[in-house]
Amino acid sequence: MSEGTLQRVEGDVAVAARGELGHALEPAPGLLPGEERPHPSPFKYVVIAVALCIVTAIEIGTSYLQGDIPNGLLIFLLLAMALLKFVGVAGWYMHLQTDKPIFRRFFILGCIAAVILYTIVLATLSVFAA
Amino acid sequence: MATIDQTTRQTTGPTTGQTTEVGGPPAQGTPGHDPHATSTGVTNTKLAIWLFLSSDCLFFGAFIASYLLYRGRDVSGPGPRELFDIPFTSATSFILLMSSLTMVLALAAIQRGDHRRVRIWILATALLGATFIGGQVFEFTEFSREGLHVSTNLFGSSFYLLTGFHGAHVTIGIIWLLSLWGMSTRGRLPTKKAESVEIAGLYWHFVDVVWIVIFTVIYLIPQPR
Numbered sequence: 001m002s003e004g005t006l007q008r009v010e011g012d013v014a015v016a017a018r019g020e021l022g023h024a025l026e027p028a029p030g031l032l033p034g035e036e037r038p039h040p041s042p043f044k045y046v047v048i049a050v051a052l053c054i055v056t057a058i059e060i061g062t063s064y065l066q067g068d069i070p071n072g073l074l075i076f077l078l079l080a081m082a083l084l085k086f087v088g089v090a091g092w093y094m095h096l097q098t099d100k101p102i103f104r105r106f107f108i109l110g111c112i113a114a115v116i117l118y119t120i121v122l123a124t125l126s127v128f129a130a
Numbered sequence: 131m132a133t134i135d136q137t138t139r140q141t142t143g144p145t146t147g148q149t150t151e152v153g154g155p156p157a158q159g160t161p162g163h164d165p166h167a168t169s170t171g172v173t174n175t176k177l178a179i180w181l182f183l184s185s186d187c188l189f190f191g192a193f194i195a196s197y198l199l200y201r202g203r204d205v206s207g208p209g210p211r212e213l214f215d216i217p218f219t220s221a222t223s224f225i226l227l228m229s230s231l232t233m234v235l236a237l238a239a240i241q242r243g244d245h246r247r248v249r250i251w252i253l254a255t256a257l258l259g260a261t262f263i264g265g266q267v268f269e270f271t272e273f274s275r276e277g278l279h280v281s282t283n284l285f286g287s288s289f290y291l292l293t294g295f296h297g298a299h300v301t302i303g304i305i306w307l308l309s310l311w312g313m314s315t316r317g318r319l320p321t322k323k324a325e326s327v328e329i330a331g332l333y334w335h336f337v338d339v340v341w342i343v344i345f346t347v348i349y350l351i352p353q354p355r
Contacts, residue, residue: 034171034172034173034176039237039238039241041238042235042238045231045234045235045238046231048231049227049228049230049231052227053224053227056220056223056224056227059346059350060216060220060350062350063216063349063350063351063352066352071352074351074352075351075352078346078350078351079346079351081346082342082343082345082346082347085342086339086342086343089230089335089338089339089342090335090339093230093231093233093234093331093335093338094331094332094335094336094339095328100171100172102170102172102177103172103176103177103180106177106180106181106184107180107183107184107187109184110183110184110185110186110187110188111184111187113187113188114187114188114190114191115191117188117191118191118192118194118195121195121199122195122198122199125199127198127199
């Protein structure tokens with residue numbers, strides 16, 4: 001079989017495969033490309049916003065407890081609340097909860113890479129030393 | 131094996147016998163459908179914005195790490211204890227948080243085809259973002275009046291660089307949103323282009339998420355004595 005014929009056959013197989021699999025790559029009815037489940041309703045968005053405001057208020061109030069509680073505990077609480085808000089916005093407002101996992105994987109990879117990299121950098125420069 | 135009719139470019143499945151149009155027009159009634167099907171099942175644009183946001187995590191991580199590195203090591207000049215106005219910054223943080231809500235409501239509106247509400251929510255998002263930037267400018271002006279400039283000390287350079295880059299991101303987002311608003315007023319943002327609003331929304335929410343981290347790490351976490 002000549003090379004030209006081989007290439008034509010490969011192209012035809014690729015087109016046929018695309019034709020067979022094309023429907024599997026299309027979103028289900030009522031969903032946008034990239035969605036696995038429908039996005040939250042506007043009411044749910046408002047509920048999430050209220051929750052974020054409450055957590056923010058608690059976070060700000062907690063910051064005023066400096067001196068009354070150990071610094072380590074204070075920092076832990078503040079970072080935990082920040083993480084909660086981060087997950088709330090990323091999960092629901094950025095639709096990571098309802099979209100295909102590939103987006104979640106890329107974003108979490110970037111976040112984890114940043115945290116690990118800069119923790120190593122700061123540790124190397126003795127920022128965490130007592 | 132699937133057969134291909136070269137004249138019509140239609141394929142016929144080997145087992146189903148169904149005929150599928152190859153490279154045909156997008157399906158009707160599927161807003162945002164990309165006629166160029168991808169192998170990942172998601173559009174290239176959306177994947178690209180997520181990759182960009184992923185890289186932007188590293189970008190902001192570098193500046194936050196620099197701030198943490200220089201924290202408490204100033205030998206002169208004003209520091210955060212003298213300058214920070216937590217209630218004021220809390221108010222601007224709240225404004226930015228609400229802009230995330232209006233942004234996601236704009237996306238919900240375009241997905242259901244309510245274009246009037248799209249314009250309202252996009253404009254509200256841009257205005258809230260502009261208010262946040264106004265707050266940042268006021269804060270920078272106050273700090274400058276107190277004697278803190280980029281070159282004053284380590285705190286000054288790391289603080290202005292981090293919050294300045296964040297502010298630049300917000301400003302770019304505002305321009306993006308205003309351009310979407312303009313497109314919508316001219317009827318050039320139909321429901322099938324909902325993904326354009328979604329992508330702008332992803333960028334805007336990321337900017338909000340970064341501020342959540344900045345606000346906690348810089349403003350709220352106690353300063354070393």
